[in-house]
Amino acid sequence: MIKLENISKTYKVFCREKGLRAAFKSLFKRKYKTIEALKNVSFEVEEGEIVGYIGPNGAGKSTTIKIMTGIISPTSGTCLINGLNPVKDRKKYVSQIGAVFGQRANLAWDVPVIDSYELLRDIYKIPNSEYEKNLQNLTEKLDLAELLHLPIRQMSLGQRMRCEIAGALLHSPKILFLDEPTIGLDSISKLKVREFIKQMNKETKLTVILTTHDMNDIDALTNRIILIGKGQKLYDGSFEKIKEEYSKSVLVKVQMAEVYDKVEIKGYETLSVNGIEVELKNLPETTFSYVKLVQELEKKYKIVDISTTALELEEVIYNLYKEYEL
Ligand code: ADP
Ligand code: MG
Numbered sequence: 168m169i170k171l172e173n174i175s176k177t178y179k180v181f182c183r184e185k186g187l188r189a190a191f192k193s194l195f196k197r198k199y200k201t202i203e204a205l206k207n208v209s210f211e212v213e214e215g216e217i218v219g220y221i222g223p224n225g226a227g228k229s230t231t232i233k234i235m236t237g238i239i240s241p242t243s244g245t246c247l248i249n250g251l252n253p254v255k256d257r258k259k260y261v262s263q264i265g266a267v268f269g270q271r272a273n274l275a276w277d278v279p280v281i282d283s284y285e286l287l288r289d290i291y292k293i294p295n296s297e298y299e300k301n302l303q304n305l306t307e308k309l310d311l312a313e314l315l316h317l318p319i320r321q322m323s324l325g326q327r328m329r330c331e332i333a334g335a336l337l338h339s340p341k342i343l344f345l346d347e348p349t350i351g352l353d354s355i356s357k358l359k360v361r362e363f364i365k366q367m368n369k370e371t372k373l374t375v376i377l378t379t380h381d382m383n384d385i386d387a388l389t390n391r392i393i394l395i396g397k398g399q400k401l402y403d404g405s406f407e408k409i410k411e412e413y414s415k416s417v418l419v420k421v422q423m424a425e426v427y428d429k430v431e432i433k434g435y436e437t438l439s440v441n442g443i444e445v446e447l448k449n450l451p452e453t454t455f456s457y458v459k460l461v462q463e464l465e466k467k468y469k470i471v472d473i474s475t476t477a478l479e480l481e482e483v484i485y486n487l488y489k490e491y492e493l
Contacts, residue, residue: 168374169212169235169342174244176205176230176398204230206398207244214341215372217364217389219379219406221484223493227398228378229268232346235376236266248342262291265335269347273331274319280330281315284337291338298337305333308363325356332360336367343367345377349384361387382480396493413486417455418476419447424469432463443471 182200205227212218220228233239234246237253237260246253251260267273274283288298306312309329319327328348335343345364349357365388367373379385385392385406392409394402402409419435423443430437430445434453438446449455457475464470 168214168249169210169376170245170247171211171231171235172209172245172247174205174208174231174234174241174246175203176227176234176239177242178202178204203398205234205241208395208398208400209244210393210400210403212374212376214374215368216391217368217375217377219385219389219392220376220395221379221382221385221392222395222401223488226395226493228395229346231395232266232268232344232376232378236264236344237261262338263340264342264344265338265340266344267328267331267335267346267348269328269345269350272319272327274327274334276320277318279316279318280311280334284315284334287334287337293338297339301337301339302333305336308366309333310359323353323356325352325359328352328356328360329363332363336373339371340373342374342376345375347378347380349379349381357381357384364388382484386480394487394491396488396491401491409487410480410483413483413490415454416448416451416482416486419449419455419460420474420476421445421447421464421470422472424471427468430468432460432467434463435460 179199179201182198208227208231220231222228230239234241235248235253237257240254248260249263251263253260274280275286284302287293288295293301306315309332311329311333314322314326314330319330322330332343332345332348343364348364349360352360361384364375364377368375368388375388377384377388390406391404392402392406393400418438421430421444423430423445426443427440427445430440430447432447435447435449438448447460455475457473461470461473464473
């Protein structure tokens, strides 16, 4: 359904030295710098899949989404979606996709949302019956009834995002591109957006590509991630596997029977010593073992209690980025 082959994208940016003289000179001789935003990125996505496209800031996520939505052309490589070229077959293509960019409003700022929706109906030539059906369905699922007559300007970010997502789906596209849909949202809105995406994917086989910084989005929505860093694809596969691999460290809280100035256990890093409360974490080369740790502790200290917590998803991703030097 979606097929990217050796996609590269180079941006040319005009750079100017400081000062008037340089400004004058640059009128005649412009200096350019090139930024390789994407380097030979290839992947395929099947119909009905949800793919999490992740990577640190500046990795090239938005550039990829813009290429897939036909907003920009790649410098080289081919992008075919349902057999169409997003730029060259633009007219036919736009009816098949929906896109939401979390950092930028698609809907008009100052007019009631319903007016923007009606404009979209006309632009996409959505038959009235389909429009009414979709509007009703989306209003219900995204809880929009109270919002339809308000302009975006008066909404919270979460409300705005729900309206944006509905707007992107009014014409029943097969694919939905979401670039940071949950950025800055409160946790209730995040949950609503996630729940909605999941439901639409299930009910209508909607294919979803989303970029996000929030690993909980991924955790809730899909097991397939594509990791991109410095413009290159680094990993394409199971998120479960990544979690297993990178959450090997375990945070251990130990309650001592008495106060020790220093606590040192081989294979562990001492994170903090606070009275009788001590926090340890196993070093990457150490596989955590409860029994072994207790043995080691008891050799040197008197302990009362020990409890463990697996690392947060955030930390999993931190470890992952560190491993890839991102
Ligand atoms: P991400 O969405 O992963 O944060 P982007 O795709 O926005 O990353 O950007 C990738 C790289 O391309 C960054 O170094 C960014 O500064 C650069 N870039 C993005 N858009 C432009 C542009 N229009 N002109 C010049 N450089 C750009
Ligand atoms: Mg981006």
